[in-house]
Amino acid sequence: MGSNMIMIHPGGERMGGVRLSADDMESLKLEDLEDIMTQTSFVTYVSPAVNSSGQAVYGAENTPTTVYGVNQDYLEIRRYRVQDGEMFSEQDIRTAAKVCLVGKSVTDELFPDGQNPIGKVIRFGTIPLRIIGVLESKGYNSMGMDQDDLILAPYTTVQKRMLAITHLQEIICSAVTEDYTDEAIEEISQILRTNHRLKDTDGDDFSIRSQQELSSMMSSTTDTMTVLLAVVAGISLLVGGIGIMNIMYVSVTERTREIGLRMSIGAKGRDILAQFLIEAVLISVTGGLIGVVFGVGASLLVNLLASYPVFIQPWSVILSFAVCTVTGVFFGWYPARKAAGLDPIEAIRYE
Secondary structure, eight states: OOTTEEEEEEOOOEETTEEOOGGGOOOOOHHHHHHHHHHOSSEEEEEEEEEEEEEEEETTEEEEEEEEEEOTHHHHHHTOOEEEEOOOOHHHHHTTOSEEEEOHHHHHHHOTTOOOOTTOEEEETTEEEEEEEEEOOOOBOTTSOBTTSOEEEEHHHIIIIIIOOSSOSEEEEEESSGGGHHHHHHHHHHHHHHHTTOOTTSOOSEEEEEHHHHHHHHHHHHHHHHHHHHHHHHHHHHHHHHHHHHHHHHHHHHTHHHHHHHHHTTOOHHHHHHHHHHHHHHHHHHHHHHHHHHHHHHHHHHHHHHOOOOOOOHHHHHHHHHHHHHHHHHHHHHHHHHHHTOOHHHHHHOO
């Protein structure tokens, strides 16, 4: 969606102690858009945004979608590219021309036979729109939204012909770079407060969000999931470690006479300790190897069947083997120590 994108919405105003919904407010005007364009030094692209949801129709085909009213900068801000045809012009915006660009999902639904949509006239509600361009496919974003299910039209067309409004529902900007996002937000905030004649004691009648905010929200959710998975993995390791300890206890008990015999012919305690520690580590590392094979296999299967992108980091495989080794040593130490401390005479006599 663009790492340096900034979104400005109306909102934050109270009336009679009740905070109004952004849909009920008309605080963003074209003057705000023009001032942001001309008075900021940390913003490169600015686009108004108004939208209307409904049914797009062509012939016998139809699909529910959303028309976004924007300007030419929208493509740069959202990183869209025109695959076929062209973007609408400044003249189209001034005259509120009935032209549009369509995303791939809309194209596939309205033109299932594969015909070229350029020049075709579709209907959105009661408004005819002539297709002058087709956007390159962007697929789904990280929140699961189809970025190809849209129609782009001049914002004046959506304002005047579809919504009959003069205000803006949203202003979308692009900071010079991601590092200057905070400075750009500060500039925009000052401009809007000045334009809206807000006092120092007044709250903002707009809200500004950046991709960094959305990223931090998603990171917070991801961190929670990471902690949850770490707890589950910790419980699994504990259960696996107890299993290894039990196996080693059984092994020591079954091989008590063997241990006594080895010690009687010269084996030292450290030799017995090493023998059982190596056995415990081999058991855990073998389990780790099987786990890695199944994990990689399952990841590739998900990639193949669900088309989810999968990236297996080498450090995660190395870490898993390290954890397996530590688990084997930790839980194998006590049974091995017990075996090393056996009295050779008593061990030989053990039945």
